[in-house]
Amino acid sequence: MTVSTPPEFTLQEELAQLKKEKNAVILAHYYQEPEIQEVADFIGDSLELAKKAAETPADIIVFAGVHFMAETAKILNPSKKVLLPDLNAGCSLADSCPPKAFRELKKQYPDHVVVTYINCSAEIKTLSDIVCTSSNAEKVINSIPPEKPIIFAPDKNLGKYLMQKTGRKMLLWDGACIVHEAFSLDKLLELYGQHPSAKIIAHPESEDHILKVANYIGSTSGMLNFVKNTEHDTFIVATEAGILHQMQKDVPWKTLIPAPAKEDNTCACSECAFMKMNTLEKLYNCLAEETPEITLSQDLMKKALRPIERMLELS
Ligand code: SF4
Numbered sequence: 001m002t003v004s005t006p007p008e009f010t011l012q013e014e015l016a017q018l019k020k021e022k023n024a025v026i027l028a029h030y031y032q033e034p035e036i037q038e039v040a041d042f043i044g045d046s047l048e049l050a051k052k053a054a055e056t057p058a059d060i061i062v063f064a065g066v067h068f069m070a071e072t073a074k075i076l077n078p079s080k081k082v083l084l085p086d087l088n089a090g091c092s093l094a095d096s097c098p099p100k101a102f103r104e105l106k107k108q109y110p111d112h113v114v115v116t117y118i119n120c121s122a123e124i125k126t127l128s129d130i131v132c133t134s135s136n137a138e139k140v141i142n143s144i145p146p147e148k149p150i151i152f153a154p155d156k157n158l159g160k161y162l163m164q165k166t167g168r169k170m171l172l173w174d175g176a177c178i179v180h181e182a183f184s185l186d187k188l189l190e191l192y193g194q195h196p197s198a199k200i201i202a203h204p205e206s207e208d209h210i211l212k213v214a215n216y217i218g219s220t221s222g223m224l225n226f227v228k229n230t231e232h233d234t235f236i237v238a239t240e241a242g243i244l245h246q247m248q249k250d251v252p253w254k255t256l257i258p259a260p261a262k263e264d265n266t267c268a269c270s271e272c273a274f275m276k277m278n279t280l281e282k283l284y285n286c287l288a289e290e291t292p293e294i295t296l297s298q299d300l301m302k303k304a305l306r307p308i309e310r311m312l313e314l315s
Contacts, residue, residue: 011284015039018287025058026283027073029065030220031242031275036064036283043246045220046072046118047133047315053077054312062287063294066274068094071122074294075304085282087292089274091119093205096175097154099123105151109171112151113144116307119177120154122296126303130310134158134204134219141166143314157181161204161211179272180205183238187260188213195234195257201226202238202259210238210259227251240272 009017016039019026027049028040037043042052046069053061053073060081063070068091070084097120106114106127116128117137125131132140141162144150150168152159154175163170183206192198192213201223202214211217216226220243227235228250237244238259247256261270286292296304 011280012039015280015284015287018284022060022287022290023058024060024062024287025052025056026062026064026287027052027056029069029242029275030224030246031240031272032064032278033242033276033280034245035280036278037242037245039280039283040064045133045135047135047219048221049073050076050118050133050308051312051315060287060290062283064278064283065089066091066094066272067294068119068121070294071296071304072118072125072308074296075122075125075301075308078296078298078301081290082294083286083290084292084294085279085286086277089277091274092178093117093119093155093175094121094124097121097124097173099127102127102153102173105171105173109149109151112149112171114151114153115140115144115170116153117155117158118308118311122300122304124153125307126300128307130314131307132311135221136311136315137162137204138165139314140311141168141170144168155205157207157211158204160208161217177205179240179270180238181207182261182263182270183207183210183259184262185209185213187262188236188238191236191257191260195236195255197232198234198236198255198257199230199232200236200238200259203240206238214238223247224250227254227256239270240275241270242272242275 026040054076062083066089074082114128118133150170152170153173156172159172199215201216234255241258
């Protein structure tokens with residue numbers, strides 16, 4: 001059933017009213033559509049949103065993001081209702097690490113500490129010793145005693161970057177994000193030729209050849225801070241294009257150019273089709289009807305909680 005809003009109210013006003021009535025909170029990722037970011041109570045990257053989810057007093061959490069993020073919120077709040085506007089909003093990176101195959105790998109290396117990037121399913125989290133995000137991955141790796149071998153999953157690009165940063169050798173799972181692997185180096189260099197004073201900033205999920213030409217590499221929040229706190233005024237931004245909304249709000253006087261994708265698309269940039277499955281209307285309907293809801297077994301939540309808590313203790 002689709003709930004239709006009374007014509008005299010805007011969807012935004014109706015959402016605000018519903019949120020109050022139901023004591024709900026809307027958490028949105030920076031990669032969401034601008035109109036969703038505008039109605040959210042908190043906007044953040046994976047780490048910031050996990051922290052908000054852990055401390056919210058709300059009864060209902062509406063997660064405007066993708067499935068693994070809503071799952072993380074549920075694991076941190078097993079007694080609360082966690083809603084995701086579109087259950088099909090998955091993640092290519094999370095999908096690149098199926099639990100059965102990962103369990104097999106783990107069995108072959110029983111002495112390894114398992115570090116997983118938060119972009120993985122709840123089941124993969126149950127197989128992890130500690131979770132990390134791109135904001136705290138270096139800290140997490142450095143917290144592991146140097147004599148302990150490490151399996152890092154699922155993102156091989158972030159894994160390679162971390163090996164360079166920390167000097168630790170790690171066994172990498174062969175997973176990747178389709179959005180961050182879509183950047184074209186040739187087009188990026190051509191664009192840079194047109195804007196030679198620009199600083200190239202990139203997310204570490206991007207491929208090695210993109211990271212090599214970047215002036216700054218960091219998490220979503222790290223990139224936002226870099227653009228805010230440096231004196232430079234032009235940036236080529238290599239991550240999901242949704243971040244440009246918040247970035248431009250923070251620095252309206254600066255020039256932000258999305259890094260070009262290999263394929264020509266409508267915006268000539270990289271957008272995550274999973275993130276963009278959520279719409280304002282779906283967000284409204286999901287809170288009104290309190291569905292689709294994220295449901296996980298108690299046992300799975302209990303096992304997945306520990307590695308997430310370990311990460312939060314370190315952050
Ligand atoms: S941008 Fe990549 S890692 Fe992030 S949700 Fe989309 S597919 Fe997953």
